[in-house]
Amino acid sequence: MSKLTVAVCGATGAVGREMLSTLHQRAFPATEVLAFASARSAGNKVEFGDQELTVRELKEDSFEGVDIAIFSAGGSTSLKFAPYAAKAGCVVVDNSAAWRMDDRCPLVVPEVNPEDLAWHKGIIANPNCSTIQMLVALKPIYDAVGIKRIVVSTYQAVSGTGQKGIAELEKQVRDLFNARDPECKAYPYQIAFNILPHIDVFLDNDYTKEEMKMVNETRKMFHDPLIRVTATCARVPVFYGHAESVNVETEKKLTARDCRVLLSQAPGVRVYDNPRELMYPMPLMAAGKDETFVGRIRDDESVENGLNMWIVADNIRKGAALNAVQIAEELVKRDLVRVKEEDRNLFLA
Numbered sequence: 001m002s003k004l005t006v007a008v009c010g011a012t013g014a015v016g017r018e019m020l021s022t023l024h025q026r027a028f029p030a031t032e033v034l035a036f037a038s039a040r041s042a043g044n045k046v047e048f049g050d051q052e053l054t055v056r057e058l059k060e061d062s063f064e065g066v067d068i069a070i071f072s073a074g075g076s077t078s079l080k081f082a083p084y085a086a087k088a089g090c091v092v093v094d095n096s097a098a099w100r101m102d103d104r105c106p107l108v109v110p111e112v113n114p115e116d117l118a119w120h121k122g123i124i125a126n127p128n129c130s131t132i133q134m135l136v137a138l139k140p141i142y143d144a145v146g147i148k149r150i151v152v153s154t155y156q157a158v159s160g161t162g163q164k165g166i167a168e169l170e171k172q173v174r175d176l177f178n179a180r181d182p183e184c185k186a187y188p189y190q191i192a193f194n195i196l197p198h199i200d201v202f203l204d205n206d207y208t209k210e211e212m213k214m215v216n217e218t219r220k221m222f223h224d225p226l227i228r229v230t231a232t233c234a235r236v237p238v239f240y241g242h243a244e245s246v247n248v249e250t251e252k253k254l255t256a257r258d259c260r261v262l263l264s265q266a267p268g269v270r271v272y273d274n275p276r277e278l279m280y281p282m283p284l285m286a287a288g289k290d291e292t293f294v295g296r297i298r299d300d301e302s303v304e305n306g307l308n309m310w311i312v313a314d315n316i317r318k319g320a321a322l323n324a325v326q327i328a329e330e331l332v333k334r335d336l337v338r339v340k341e342e343d344r345n346l347f348l349a
């Protein structure tokens with residue numbers, strides 16, 4: 001394409017800023033990059049490499065001449081504006097949960113199911129951060145020996161809640177060290193020096209919505225409605241980087257040793273696993289990196305075909321901004337930066 005205009009919608013947020021820096025760092029082949037946010041931020045500046053972009057208010061008519069719009073502005077903003085983007089022929093890559101389970105929208109991690117991009121109708125969903133890193137690590141195992149069941153517990157950083165989560169942990173730590181009562185706005189309880197077994201809202205089955213995202217998104221991306229997944233998601237007082245304890249029961253035997261070899265060849269994965277040298281992944285080492293780190297790989301001695309592992313990635317990068325930019329890169333590479341005429345009104349109810 002000779003001309004390629006990309007818009008970042010939610011450009012002032014934690015993920016939006018990272019999207020801009022990821023587009024710049026990876027030299028995304030855009031001829032123009034536009035920054036959108038709410039009316040509150042219109043006229044403010046955001047960084048794009050060594051340039052500054054002026055933030056514009058996102059409106060229904062913002063998408064004329066835009067080829068790809070990457071959204072990270074919350075579910076309600078995506079629900080409202082993404083249909084107008086598609087109508088204007090602009091392909092949306094959306095980081096919110098709004099479109100993920102919609103049958104008209106592919107849900108994609110490029111290392112897992114890039115082939116699903118081929119059937120997009122204008123809106124492509126970026127999965128939940130915890131699901132992305134888990135599936136980057138599990139896809140090679142799924143392909144090699146099959147997976148029957150996944151049991152996952154997450155330890156998720158406050159940046160997953162956006163700027164307000166980061167600000168709340170910072171402020172509570174400062175307040176507590178200054179003998180002031182910490183204020184709780186972003187979370188129902190103090191997050192500093194605490195762990196909350198609660199992310200997103202509770203559902204009728206007593207799981208949280210975050211936990212059910214891990215179940216349903218895994219099924220959609222593996223095209224396997226029968227795979228058994230159970231999740232417990234916790235918020236921990238860490239700024240950047242989600243960690244996950246993952247137990248898998250496989251169809252056929254895969255030893256821990258073979259699993260290390262398999263994952264060391266997998267795209268986007270870095271095996272970091274040597275207990276004798278105290279080598280295991282942690283949020284502090286994964287923050288700012290692109291790879292999904294896997295360590296503590298060991299045989300689950302309680303079942304015939306089982307493995308345990310510890311998976312860590314930067315939730316703002318691979319868990320959000322990087323995955324979205326990689327989707328945009330695949331769209332360009334596969335010549336899919338277009339919404340067919342017959343699909344343009346599909347999302348406008």
Ligand code: A2P
Nearest residue numbers: 010011012013014037038040041058073162163
């Ligand atoms: P704004 O800064 O103008 O409120 P985070 O998740 O880090 O809080 O970021 C949310 C992002 O979504 C911000 O860039 C925010 O812009 C943007 N946003 C929120 N509501 C809207 C809206 N109605 N229209 C456009 N952007 C929005």
